[in-house]
Amino acid sequence: MPELPEVETVRRSLQKILPRIIERIYLSPVAPVETTTPAAIRRAVRGSTIQSVGRHGKYLLFDMGQDRSLVVHLGMSGRIMFLAQSSGSREKHTHLELQFLDGTLLRYIDARRFGTISLASNHNNPFLERIGPDYLDRQLTTASYVKRCRCHPGLSLKALLLNQGVAAGMGNIYACEALYQARLDPRRRVATVSDDELRRLLKAIRATLRLGIRYGGTTFRDYLDGRGHRGKMQDFLQVYGREGRKTLDGAGLVKKITQQARSTFYCPAAQH
DNA sequence: GCGATCCTGGCC
């Protein structure tokens, strides 16, 4: 569910309530823990202070100092909730709960369990090793982006954007939106796309992601930020979810196709 | 490169 703008919105909402000292941790028996064990997480977390929250692509990195971070990926259905006080029982599918020294709580809820909970250090992060630079990282120059794209000549543009190894943070909604903004056909293979078009694409991607952040992300059903607020970006999408209707700006009809077993929405009249 | 797969819930 959450893509870069949603994760960034969550990050910002949580940053405001930090730092806080962790007193107690609850992990559900089916918590999606990866590359480490629940016991190691309990050991690392208890008594430590969450100083700040970072983000790389769709990963949230809770910095606990001493070169240790709690890594959380929200998958398709993951949500994080900050609670000023313990209120009754935990929601169904709560997999992680941190209770802070002042009685406040942080909960990670994920029905489908496509998310990830893990531990990392600055120099050993098995997740970040696998993915490319964050799309909003200034280190990702247009020249280096074009170079990275050229490593995947056979991918369609849609698959290129969803590939987190090229650069990280795009998901299905913003990929469709960015391709519309760049006026590029999602079915085109990278090999048929010029350097100029790739530069245009990167610009469109960044503009789309920033717009998503400005509107606090896209809420279709479950997405809420750390304080329970809905996003507003769903009211500004040009193509996503508009099959058979016109693009929001009225440029043309939106068509829905399947690529990599996922829905792509685009406007054949405007994207080439 | 592409499709199946992990999992639950909501909607037709």
Place this chain on the structure above:
DNA sequence: GGCCAGGATCGC
């Protein structure tokens, strides 16, 4: 009951 969903990995 079947299909779909904002993600990512694995095997062909």
